[in-house]
Amino acid sequence: MRILYDTNVLVKILSRRESILTFKEDVKKGTINISSRHILNEVETVLVEKLGLTKQKAKIAARLLGRQSTIVDPQHIERVCRDPFDDYILAAAATGKAKYLVTADKDLLVLNEYKGVKIVKPVEFRQITKN
Template identity: 30%
Template sequence: MRIVVDTNVVVSGLLFGGAPLKVLRAASLGIVDLFTSNALVAEFSEVIERPHLDRKFSEANTTRRRLVSDYQAIVTVVNVAPLAERVSRDFDDDEVLACALAADCEFIVTGDKDLLVLSEYRGIRILNPTDFLAEIEL
């Protein structure tokens, strides 16, 4: 099963745990195949630099560089062409949709309401982490 996990879920899973972490563990165990784009890796790297996350890194006894490295170890980066038309209410979210199309994914896992409201895009189901885990029975 091929999936794209939105940046908000990656950050939440790696720093806070819960259902987002279970999704990432499914990828690390090979239960699902996780795909991303260079733009989404860059976004992830940028988001985890935010100062309000400093305490979480101290608590987790890890570094930002290590977190990026751990994430890159479980994902496959695909080349992404921009969408021909704007789809999401938030233009930046179109990168997630384009990545899922480029990787021929079945699911996008996100906590972003601008994506969740779509529920599906060109046959790709869009679910939050809890609903995705229920869908794959984890």
């Protein structure tokens, strides 16, 4: 299964040990995580600015995520959302042929689906992967 975690979800995963373990288990089960340099850079920034990590630790965390992901670089970004970064997230999910975009962003969740990518909350995604 191909999935793209939004920045807000990736930061939450990195801030909780049990979430990191679940993420690793998903990878072992064959889940393919889709990401991009842009998303990983934003994760790095948020880890420093909001969680107080040093730049070095944030860079290491972003690199580790990158190693567990298939990196895409969307070439065409449609204007769909209020926030241009949300448009980038949608384009990355579509470019990477993700089945799910996992996010807590209300502006993305309201769309429900974009170009065949189902947009779900983390709790919904956990239910999907349990079944």
